[in-house]
Amino acid sequence: MVRLASFVAFALLLGAAAPALAKPTDDPDWPCAQRRTGEISAAAVWSGPDLASAGRWDDDAGAAALARKLASRRTQMTEMDGLIDEFAASAGADKSMRLTRVFAGALDVINSERNRVIAGVVRYARGQHRLAEKIRAEADKISDEQESKDVSSPSALDDASSSLKWDKRIFDDRSRALSYVCETPILLERRAFEIARKIQQRL
Amino acid sequence: MRGSGIWGALALSGLWAVSALPAGAYQIYVTNEKSNSVSVIDSEKLTVVKTVKVGRRPRGVLVSPDGKNLYICASDENGVEVIDTSTMKLLRTLDSGKDPEQFTMNPSGNPLYISNEDNSEVTVLDVEKNQIVARVPVGVEPEGMALSPDGNVLVNTSETTSMAHFIDAHTFKLIDSVLVDKRPRVAVFSKDGSRLWVSSEVGGAVAVIDPKTHKIIKKIKFEIPGLTREEIQPVGIRLTSDGKTAFVALGPANRVAVVDAETFEVRKFLLVGQRVWHLALTPDEKLLFTTNGNSNDVSVIDVASLKVIKSIPVGQSPLGVASSPN
Numbered sequence: 001m002v003r004l005a006s007f008v009a010f011a012l013l014l015g016a017a018a019p020a021l022a023k024p025t026d027d028p029d030w031p032c033a034q035r036r037t038g039e040i041s042a043a044a045v046w047s048g049p050d051l052a053s054a055g056r057w058d059d060d061a062g063a064a065a066l067a068r069k070l071a072s073r074r075t076q077m078t079e080m081d082g083l084i085d086e087f088a089a090s091a092g093a094d095k096s097m098r099l100t101r102v103f104a105g106a107l108d109v110i111n112s113e114r115n116r117v118i119a120g121v122v123r124y125a126r127g128q129h130r131l132a133e134k135i136r137a138e139a140d141k142i143s144d145e146q147e148s149k150d151v152s153s154p155s156a157l158d159d160a161s162s163s164l165k166w167d168k169r170i171f172d173d174r175s176r177a178l179s180y181v182c183e184t185p186i187l188l189e190r191r192a193f194e195i196a197r198k199i200q201q202r203l
Numbered sequence: 204m205r206g207s208g209i210w211g212a213l214a215l216s217g218l219w220a221v222s223a224l225p226a227g228a229y230q231i232y233v234t235n236e237k238s239n240s241v242s243v244i245d246s247e248k249l250t251v252v253k254t255v256k257v258g259r260r261p262r263g264v265l266v267s268p269d270g271k272n273l274y275i276c277a278s279d280e281n282g283v284e285v286i287d288t289s290t291m292k293l294l295r296t297l298d299s300g301k302d303p304e305q306f307t308m309n310p311s312g313n314p315l316y317i318s319n320e321d322n323s324e325v326t327v328l329d330v331e332k333n334q335i336v337a338r339v340p341v342g343v344e345p346e347g348m349a350l351s352p353d354g355n356v357l358v359n360t361s362e363t364t365s366m367a368h369f370i371d372a373h374t375f376k377l378i379d380s381v382l383v384d385k386r387p388r389v390a391v392f393s394k395d396g397s398r399l400w401v402s403s404e405v406g407g408a409v410a411v412i413d414p415k416t417h418k419i420i421k422k423i424k425f426e427i428p429g430l431t432r433e434e435i436q437p438v439g440i441r442l443t444s445d446g447k448t449a450f451v452a453l454g455p456a457n458r459v460a461v462v463d464a465e466t467f468e469v470r471k472f473l474l475v476g477q478r479v480w481h482l483a484l485t486p487d488e489k490l491l492f493t494t495n496g497n498s499n500d501v502s503v504i505d506v507a508s509l510k511v512i513k514s515i516p517v518g519q520s521p522l523g524v525a526s527s528p529n
Binding site: 037038041042043044045046047186189190193194197200 | 427428429430431434455456457458472474476477497498514
């Protein structure tokens, strides 16, 4: 009966976590409802001049500085127009080429940031799997001890219950944070798209 | 909320102003799947003039032929909501069957043909009596709905079964099923009824079918340098009434393809917003509106010049789009 109770508690716990883990995917390391996709390709967001023929963006200090600024999540989307206009006004004769470099640089920076985030999501998912295993083991252990009616060390049982309670709480909190974590790659894609759109308007 | 009467009156007078605009201004209705709202765009101002709350998970949207009623598939409410377009107030919720996703309407204004994503059925609904006339079993995950211009043939696409089902629109018996590429989403008849266009999201192609013989005449593929095949996912289709041009929304390719509807050659790709889903032409066919699900905006394409002229921010995850008929 006790085992059943702990099983029910565990099932409830998983149930509570279910919204965040909804839409199981083929990839056990990918907990998000949104599909895991590769790098943002330039072609997906850009229909301007060829990036390679614009030359290396990191050799153009001005373009590189703006690229990093635009790519940074600290820069508000609303600030972008002003920043790009300012650069375009002082970019000189090869304005289009230099703006193309700005986009190439911003895309590179965003893609490496996005790779980092995605790696983080995978670590996060694995951590949750491990924690789920631990909770399951803890719940089993408690019910075993309760069933064996070995009350020689009630404090040990209390400790185990408390540990289980904490782990459950951490698990729940992390599950709730998951939707935010999963949104991050999408927000970065949106940023890349906005930068591309704003730059193309000025070519 | 004691002042709501005044605000309501103000909102109403604002709306009168909108409807009093000179001929040529249409209302474009956009369902925002995640904000549970509809954005109303004025086709002359090219701005959102009103946003109204609707039922949960609004997806399919259409306007009655007389322009008086707006129909919305509120998928998570398991109903179709009817909104008065002059006040933008909810009139009633119709019994649509489970999880309505997309639908089409008889040109007479009744009935409504609804695809029920969750239970593999097409529901035929009398909108005046709010009565289900027929339930037609189709393939798994039905989605796209189209009625032939003569009103005789109903077409439904089923995503998982990858078929276009031809249904007799009078007896509601299945006539035939045509296998298309994976995950068919949208079906559209040409104005003269001689062609049926079906987009396949995962297959990355559009099939052009002869509705008489049920044979595929042409499969249109899309190639964009620098993009993988997986990134090209055709969904929304719109055809101009002269039968010359087709527009195909390509999902995560963030582009709309412009296709010569006579030779089936892809003429151009227009970069719009992120994850472009559905399309709507104004009745004068001067403007094309696209819903961009990830960038939360609507792109406006000038049909004559084939240029993207504006991006209009709307709600979260815009999906469906429809234009008023007048």
